[in-house]
Amino acid sequence: MKKSAAFAAAVLFLTAWAAPQGAAPAVAGKISISGAWALYPMALKWAEEFHKIQPGIRIDVQAGGAGKGIADALAGMVDIGMVSRDIQPAEIEKGAAALAVTKDGVVPTVSAANPFLAMILKKGLTKAQFAALWISEKAVTWGEILGTGDKAPVHVYTRSDACGAAETWAAFLGKHQEDLGGIGVYGDPGLADAARRDPLAVGYNNVNFAYDAKTLRPVEGLAVVPIDLDGNGMIGPAENFYATRDEITTAIAKNLYPSPPARDLYFVTKGRPAAPAVAAFLRWVLTEGQKFVIETGYIMLGPDKLTSGLDKLAGR
Amino acid sequence: MGFRRRKWEERVFRVLMAASTFIVLGSLLMILGTVVIKALPALNLDMITRTPQGGYYLGKAGGILNAILGSLYLASGATLLAVLLSLPIALYINTYSTRSTAWAVQVRFALDVLWGVPSIVYGAFGFIVMVLLGLRTSLLAGILTVALLELPIMARAMDEVIRLVPQSLADASASLGATRLETALRVVLRQSLPGILTAMLIAFGRGIGDAASVLFTAGFTDHVPTSLTQPAATLPLAIFFQLGTPIPEVRERAYASAAVLTLIILLVSLAARALSRKLRKHIIP
Amino acid sequence: MRLLSALPGLLVGCILLGLLLKSRGVLAMQPLSRLLFSAAWKPLQGKFGLLAFLSGTLWVTLAAMILAVPISLLTAVYLSEFAPRFVRSLARPFIDLLAGIPSVVFGVWGVLLIVPFVARIAPLFGASSSGYSVLAGAIVLAIMIFPTIILVSLEVFTAVSRDLRDASLALGATRWETVKHVVLRKGAQGLIAAVVLGFSRAFGETMAVLMVVGNVARLPHSLFDPAYPLPALIANNYGEMMSIPQTESALMFSALVLLLIVFVFNFAARLILTRVERRIQ
Numbered sequence: 001m002k003k004s005a006a007f008a009a010a011v012l013f014l015t016a017w018a019a020p021q022g023a024a025p026a027v028a029g030k031i032s033i034s035g036a037w038a039l040y041p042m043a044l045k046w047a048e049e050f051h052k053i054q055p056g057i058r059i060d061v062q063a064g065g066a067g068k069g070i071a072d073a074l075a076g077m078v079d080i081g082m083v084s085r086d087i088q089p090a091e092i093e094k095g096a097a098a099l100a101v102t103k104d105g106v107v108p109t110v111s112a113a114n115p116f117l118a119m120i121l122k123k124g125l126t127k128a129q130f131a132a133l134w135i136s137e138k139a140v141t142w143g144e145i146l147g148t149g150d151k152a153p154v155h156v157y158t159r160s161d162a163c164g165a166a167e168t169w170a171a172f173l174g175k176h177q178e179d180l181g182g183i184g185v186y187g188d189p190g191l192a193d194a195a196r197r198d199p200l201a202v203g204y205n206n207v208n209f210a211y212d213a214k215t216l217r218p219v220e221g222l223a224v225v226p227i228d229l230d231g232n233g234m235i236g237p238a239e240n241f242y243a244t245r246d247e248i249t250t251a252i253a254k255n256l257y258p259s260p261p262a263r264d265l266y267f268v269t270k271g272r273p274a275a276p277a278v279a280a281f282l283r284w285v286l287t288e289g290q291k292f293v294i295e296t297g298y299i300m301l302g303p304d305k306l307t308s309g310l311d312k313l314a315g316r
Numbered sequence: 317m318g319f320r321r322r323k324w325e326e327r328v329f330r331v332l333m334a335a336s337t338f339i340v341l342g343s344l345l346m347i348l349g350t351v352v353i354k355a356l357p358a359l360n361l362d363m364i365t366r367t368p369q370g371g372y373y374l375g376k377a378g379g380i381l382n383a384i385l386g387s388l389y390l391a392s393g394a395t396l397l398a399v400l401l402s403l404p405i406a407l408y409i410n411t412y413s414t415r416s417t418a419w420a421v422q423v424r425f426a427l428d429v430l431w432g433v434p435s436i437v438y439g440a441f442g443f444i445v446m447v448l449l450g451l452r453t454s455l456l457a458g459i460l461t462v463a464l465l466e467l468p469i470m471a472r473a474m475d476e477v478i479r480l481v482p483q484s485l486a487d488a489s490a491s492l493g494a495t496r497l498e499t500a501l502r503v504v505l506r507q508s509l510p511g512i513l514t515a516m517l518i519a520f521g522r523g524i525g526d527a528a529s530v531l532f533t534a535g536f537t538d539h540v541p542t543s544l545t546q547p548a549a550t551l552p553l554a555i556f557f558q559l560g561t562p563i564p565e566v567r568e569r570a571y572a573s574a575a576v577l578t579l580i581i582l583l584v585s586l587a588a589r590a591l592s593r594k595l596r597k598h599i600i601p
Numbered sequence: 602m603r604l605l606s607a608l609p610g611l612l613v614g615c616i617l618l619g620l621l622l623k624s625r626g627v628l629a630m631q632p633l634s635r636l637l638f639s640a641a642w643k644p645l646q647g648k649f650g651l652l653a654f655l656s657g658t659l660w661v662t663l664a665a666m667i668l669a670v671p672i673s674l675l676t677a678v679y680l681s682e683f684a685p686r687f688v689r690s691l692a693r694p695f696i697d698l699l700a701g702i703p704s705v706v707f708g709v710w711g712v713l714l715i716v717p718f719v720a721r722i723a724p725l726f727g728a729s730s731s732g733y734s735v736l737a738g739a740i741v742l743a744i745m746i747f748p749t750i751i752l753v754s755l756e757v758f759t760a761v762s763r764d765l766r767d768a769s770l771a772l773g774a775t776r777w778e779t780v781k782h783v784v785l786r787k788g789a790q791g792l793i794a795a796v797v798l799g800f801s802r803a804f805g806e807t808m809a810v811l812m813v814v815g816n817v818a819r820l821p822h823s824l825f826d827p828a829y830p831l832p833a834l835i836a837n838n839y840g841e842m843m844s845i846p847q848t849e850s851a852l853m854f855s856a857l858v859l860l861l862i863v864f865v866f867n868f869a870a871r872l873i874l875t876r877v878e879r880r881i882q
Contacts, residue, residue, distance in 0.1 A: 032453070032535065032547060060547055062536035063557050071839065077446070077453050077535075155731045160816035161837045176645050183733045183827050184816025186837070189559060189567070190712075197717065198731055213375075213563060326777035333679035336672040340751070341692065343744045344699045347710045354713075401608060408606040419606075425867060426609035432801035432863040433616070434832045437856045440839070441616050444623065464612070471609065476756075518700075525703025528807045528836060552705045552808075559709065574706045581701035586694070 028056035029277025035062075035069020035082030036164050037188040038206045039265050041213075042102055043082055045296045046289050050281055057277045065187075067162030070096065073268045079278045081268040084164025084206075086171075097273075098266040099309045101285050103299040105207050105252045105262035106169050107242070108225040109192065109218075113199040117223055119146050124228035124235040131173045133202060134158065137181045142200070157194050157203035160184025164263070169204045172260040196221035204261075207252075208297045211245035224248075229258070245297055253299045264301070272315055279313060286310050351578065354571035363572055368538040375563045378538075380573050383554035385540045387577070390455060390548055391524035394462035398470050398523075399516055401463075403505075406474035411486060411500040424475065430468035436528040438465050443532040455541045455548040458534030462523045470519040477511025478504060510592035517588035521581045527552035551577040613864075620857040626850030636854065642818045649851040651858065656820045657735075657828030661810060664739035664824060665803045669746050670796055676747070677754035682780050700748035708812035711741040716813055723825045730825040733815035738828065741813055742803045750799040757791030758784060790877045797870040801863065807832040831855050 033043055040063045047059040066083045073081030074094050087098045108130065110120060123146065132139040133156050143150035158180045159166040165188060166177040173180075185194045188209040195203040202225070212219050224242040226235045241251040251257040273279045286309045293300050368378035405427075409420040442461030451457050481504050489499040505512070527550075535547025536557065551573055558570035627636065627649055639650025680689050719740075720732030761784050769779040785792070815827020816837065835852050 032537075034453075034535075058539065060535065060537035060539070062547075062553075064531070068532075068839065072453070075443075075447050076450075077532075153729050157731075160811070160833070162839070178643050178645055182817070183731050184829070184837070185733070186812055186816075187559070190812070193712070194731070194733075198720070201731070322775055322778060326775045329675075329777050330679075330683065333675045333683060336675035337679050337684075337692070339672055340676050340699070340747050341695055343747075344695055346714070347702060347706065347744075348698075350710050350713060351706060401605065404605045405608060408603060423606050423609055425871065426613045428801075428867045428871075429613050429860075429864050430609055431798075432805055432867060434805035434807050434859055436807040436832045436836050437616070437620075437859055440835060440853070440856055441619060444619055467612075468609070521701045525701070525705075527703070527705050528832075531836070532839065552703055555705050555709070570709070574703075574709065577703055578698075578701070578706060581703070582698055585697045585701050589694070589697070 027054060027276050027280050029058075029275060031057060031059045031080065031275075031278055031281055032078040033059065033061045033080045033082060033267075034064055034072045034078045035080075035268075036066035036084035036265070037063050038066070038084035038104060038164055038208070039082035039102075039267075041208055042265070042293070042296050042298055045292050046281075046285055049289065049292055050284055053284070054277075054280065057281065059281070065161045066164035066167070070268055073270055076270060079269065079273070079275065080282075083266045083268050085167040085263065087266065087268065091268075095270045096268050097271055097312070098268045099282060099286070099312060100264040100301055100305050101267050101309070102265050102290075102293050103252065103262065103301055104265060104297075105248065105257055105259075105299075106165050106172075106204050107207060107210050107248065107261070108169075108202065108204050108227070109195045109210055110202050110223050110225055111195055111197070111199045112218075112221050112223045114201075114223065115152065115199060116142050116146055116148075116150070119148075120225055121223070122235060123233055124226035124239065126228045126231050127173065128231075130227075134169075134180045134182060135173055135175055152200055155198050155201045156182035157191055157198075157201055158182035158184055159188075159191055160186050163188075164265075165204065165206055168260045168263045171263075172258065192219060192222060207245065207248055211248070211297065213297065216245040217243070227258070249294070249297065249299050262299075264305070265298075273313070282313055283310065286313070348578070351571055351574050354568065355575035358565070358568040358572040359575060363569065364576060367540060372538070372566075375565050380549075380551070380554050380569070380576065382538055382540050383549040383551045383573065384576065384580075386455070386534075386537075386548035387524050387551040387580075389541060390458045390462060390530070390534060390550060391520050393455070393459040394466055394523050395470075395516055395520045397459060397463040398466040398519060402467055402471035402474055402515075403512070405471050406478050407500045407504065409475065410478045410481070411496060411504055427468045427471050427475070431472055433468075434528070435465055435526050439529045439532050442529065446533060452545070453533060453535030453547050454545045455534065456544040458530050458548055458550070459544075461529045461533045462526065465526060465529050466519040466523045469522055470515050473515030473518055474508075474512050477508045477515060480511070481507045510595035513595065514588045514592045517584050517591075521584050524550075524584075525552060525577060525581060527556060551580075617857070617860060620853050620860060623853035624850055624857050627847050627854050628850075630847060636851075637858075640818075640820055644848045644851065647847070649847070649854075651831070651855060653818045653820050654829050654831045654834050654855065655858070657814070658804070658830040658832075660735045660821050660824075660828055661738040661742065661814060661830050662800065662803050664735055665742035665746065666796075666800055668739055668743035669750060669799060669803070672743070673747050673750035673795075673799070674754060674792065677751045677758065678780055678784075680751075681755055681758035682776065682784065696748050696751055699744075700752065704745070704806060704809040707741055707745055708809035711737060711809060711813040715740050719825065726825065728823060728825040731815070731827075733813060733827050734825045735814065735821050735828045736824040738810045738814035738830070739824070741809050742806060745806060745809060746799040746802050749802050750795045753795035753798055754788075754792055757788040757795065760791070761787045790874055793870070793874060793877060797867075797874075800866070804863065804866075805832070807836050811836055831859055 043061050047061055066085055069081035069083050070091055072078040087096050129145055139145050142152045142154055166180055170177050170180050185191045188206055191203045192205050192209050195201040210218055210224055218224050226242050229239050241247040252262040286306050290300055363379040366379035367382040372378040409423050438461055446457050485503055486499055489503045530550050534550055536549050536553055537547045541548040555570050555573045558566050636649055636651055638652050640652040641648040641650040680692055715737045716732035719734050719737045720730055723730035765783050766779055769783045810830055811833040816829050817827040818829045821828040835855055
């Protein structure tokens, strides 16, 4: 019974190649996904939409961090690992096959109750200043950062769990997650909460966790720090795209916001996905799934990346 | 020592003791109060009767039935497995060998060590074994790991209870011609049944509330598991993940889930006490 | 049945062996002294010093014990010897309830209330803290182990026979003196066992502490500094195991160290207990 169903699925799968876009063959199966918080909302949306087209496929999504995603995928615990950072060579050696599926970014954050908020928003902070906060940890007061004499200490926060957001933020500063200083808080929302509650805090978050999904403005109590890209000590109109989620995602799509901390997000499988359900899902994600990307607060990948992804899936 | 001095010392300590009790009970009330207050906006019938519908973690409809049933299945399975292993162990070291033989001492020592092992180590060990056996994250893997966690808790509690059975009772049974097995099962077990049930329920409470052991082993799913090889959602992880979304309404649901979990454990411990009180009628004082 | 009773010992052995085997990688790379006594944890540079984590674990656990033991023992004495019956029967289910609250809930509550509390009182002691600190971890842990110590102590006190108490009172001792000289002395062994149990429970707790302690891999110098206990290291970095070579081995080694500490501690506790027992006899 199982064999013939698999055979039928295989036949349908093969004929799907010749089918026009949108005609999806009925496949049955289960897909388990785990990993990055950054991809979690997107994966949930994709699972929901895909289920409408392929009700026979059951998708289970679990968060837990990019580290968990890659560990689970490579250990064969799940079908797809969600990873929000670049894949390391050691991971590729262990068989990791990564597909870029969408793009988002990490933004620096402070509390909306920060006493120096007006100045921060006007001047922004440069990459060097961020490095002084997180890497060398030489800047210990807000005065040192903003050029005033203020003695109020800076409370630097980072992620305690092995995750893509921290790795990406560190990559922006030229280092790795282990080089980031600061109080380690678990999970993206944890970091956002810590920054909200501490007026002297500085942290970072995924775009989707820094901006409210409904109002599209920064989450209540949080403010996004503009990055002073040209280093002139002021945030000019060309650098000012942090007011709403749409503004920042557009800026990322147009490459106005640097990459890193903008980054590609990956679905990782162990080797080329063989199970028909998984392959069908991944193909759908790279084609029709992309139309749900923007409404969920992410950035669409360029067509070249999508086609190379489809090629990888097909083994070309 | 003068009487006044002694009375004064007593008064000081009375105050300290009352203060301590106040701190203990006060912190309990604070915790429960915080959880309940934060849980109220999200507590409704839907939460406990429905599984997450599409987009639940993004704020849409559904409930945590998947986690409630998943946790109940997992903890029940783990407790059952742990009982099957703990009871013979506890009976053996108390009836077959006498209480203080070297063997019993060693077994108790091993149980103490296992009791102190952090649950994350069990989770890590469980993960290693899973990879070795080719198991995926599943209800079965979760049951095995949590059973490992519960074993020392249960065995230790059972041991304490069975120890209290007076030796004279066991001797009387032996003098009547019963074998050691018969003594163990018919006399000792029956006598300590209330305590054993309490031990089981304590272990159940610990098993159902632990997150570290199931994080890597049981997986997570929005569906109620229908077989041992499927991943199972658990309440501690559901709380964790709901806390992990950017949507405030979903974070409220995390508190509601915490309230549900605490309620389940409370009911279990109340049942434990009620049952043990009822069964005390059957034991020989 | 004898075979089954060998199970606990076998399990300890298996876990020990499994962790040891998985630790071989990092043990081959670095000398044991560097692993245990260096505070540099930089897996990408091949540095796996565990000192900061060992220190963090020690700070948090000891602070929690200092908070929990006096309060728990005093509460147990009060409930057992001084409280009116209705208070005792009311308090019992409450303490059971406290024992049953899952650690995730403690962690959440800790982040909500204890972390801001510590942040607010830090300036009173001349320190500036974000609230995520050894003290926050210690407070949360202490509350978690109250029930363990209290419930076991209560059992110990119930076991002390009425006659002894009555005799003491008949001789003219006050209630408190009876407690001090008779009940506590008779129950000393059990009380030590209760404290040992409390310590084990505190030592093994992972999730709740992880959420409030700050997770900074540096040696804490004060209660208001953040810390990074060893169980938290394993839980946080589990994901890196597959990515960075030897990280898996280092984490398994950390788990091994935890297991060995539990082992040694229980061994020492047992020695103390037998000696106390002998002295009472």
